[in-house]
Amino acid sequence: MFSLSEENYIKAIFHLQKHPQSGVSTNALAEEMQTKASSVTDMIKKLSEKKLVIYKKYQGVYLSETGRETALKIIRKHRLWEVFLVEKLDFSWDEVHEVAEELEHIKSEKLILELDKFLNYPKRDPHGDPIPDAKGNFQVANKILLSDLSIGEKGTLVGVKDSSSEFLKYLDKNNIALGKSIEILDKEDFDGSMLLKIEDQTLRVSTMVTINIYIKV
Amino acid sequence: MFSLSEENYIKAIFHLQKHPQSGVSTNALAEEMQTKASSVTDMIKKLSEKKLVIYKKYQGVYLSETGRETALKIIRKHRLWEVFLVEKLDFSWDEVHEVAEELEHIKSEKLILELDKFLNYPKRDPHGDPIPDAKGNFQVANKILLSDLSIGEKGTLVGVKDSSSEFLKYLDKNNIALGKSIEILDKEDFDGSMLLKIEDQTLRVSTMVTINIYIKV
DNA sequence: TTAAATTTTTAGTTTTAACTAAAATAAATA
DNA sequence: TATTTATTTTAGTTAAAACTAAAAATTTAA
Ligand SMILES: [Mn+2]
Ligand SMILES: [Mn+2]
Ligand SMILES: [Mn+2]
Ligand SMILES: [Mn+2]
Secondary structure (H helix, E strand, O other): OOOHHHHHHHHHHHHHHOOOOOOEOHHHHHHHHOOOHHHHHHHHHHHHHOOOEEEOOOOOEEEOHHHHHHHHHHHHHHHHHHHHHHHOOOOOOOOHHHHHHHHOOOOOHHHHHHHHHHOOOOOEOOOOOEOOOOOOOOOOOOOEEHHHOOOOOEEEEEEEOOOOHHHHHHHHHOOOOOOOEEEEEEEOOOOOOEEEEEOOEEEEEOHHHHOOEEEEO | OOOHHHHHHHHHHHHHHOOOOOOEOHHHHHHHHOOOHHHHHHHHHHHHHOOOEEEOOOOOEEEOHHHHHHHHHHHHHHHHHHHHHHHOOOOOOOOHHHHHHHHOOOOOHHHHHHHHHHOOOOOEOOOOOEOOOOOOOOOOOOOEEHHHOOOOOEEEEEEEOOOOHHHHHHHHHOOOOOOOEEEEEEEOOOOOOEEEEEOOEEEEEOHHHHOOEEEEO
16 A cells, blocks of 8 residues: 555654644654655655645645544554563563564554454553554543643653653663652752652652653643 | 565575575576566675575576575564464464565564564464574474375375465365375376365365375375 | 745655566577 | 577666755745
């Protein structure tokens, strides 16, 4: 149906869009895809001809309905594979993303239906992100960034914004994991760093950390 | 490491070679790869420069030691994925090959080691073919083609030569499966067709069938 | 509201892996 | 052995997806 490259662009546009109908700039896409703006323009034109994106010169792109459906299918596959790797193959959450980047392109309806069944229809991936069902539906959790909490507020860690291996390893090392309860004991105004109570331990973390952790209050 | 196309050529050469050091002809490879002879020549030159094959103009190609190791790794992955699909995801043996053709190219050492462990180190795939271990070792069963048996001889079905969906569905329909005992009740000299006793049932089959079934006597 | 800076697009190249058509070599046969 | 046929290679194109350099459009700032 679509090439590897096309699929990766669709996914990137989806992730950068965030708000429907809001245009993603050529430069932002180039940055995300680790490529040059001119290459992006070429690909955008192709995707536009295939009706996957809406594109007007110099105005940026956004996904068409077909494009959005395509993106959600790929994301569904990516996240299901991540669950599989962690739950069944003893991968840790910092090791799965790269492999899932490849697995998400395997083309087989049955494969993904059966995998979903095998995993018992998981709702979230190892990083707390929602997994769309076969129809593309998923519930967005009302999570907020840890950095937006004030002293005294409490919540549960439900997701990470940065899924890089480095960040996840840092979290592992400090015993920070999905599902743990977090309370803000102190917050520095000048640099946003926080003193946290995570279950039984207390820990001081930088903004780099607080802006990459999602909390459900 | 190697491109999708390179990997597929390596695998094709491995399958066509059968005897070490025996050259595979350009046309045979073109047939197997569903492409043109001139394209094959191009790719062979590239593989030769990469030291994966031994090639002399007009003399055909065969795998170098590195080439053979590469081929065995891909075949190992292919067959492990086939086992996974059948054992864990309820695929039938006629549905797995195509998907495995894609999955075999996923690049992750850990993935395949863990998959092997998860499947409990299977020795054969759903079609009876041996699965090389992490070092590339595998035992070749002393199987023979059903067509080589004579009236009165018995054996067990241990493999299929043709893994096409059509052939496997034919076998399913007639209750022919790996592990079943087979006895040759009669054999026609003029066309090679056979009257078989498979467990409790008797069945007449054509040469098309007998030359694609492996028996262990 | 011009001019400068930034962003985006166009034009032209490169690489990979295909292709067709034609030339070269090898194998088969008269 | 000479000729015909088949196989294989070479030469030249094409398409996808990247690139660089330069032109065009938009945005920001003087
Ligand atoms: Mn991921
Ligand atoms: Mn994830
Ligand atoms: Mn197979
Ligand atoms: Mn198989």
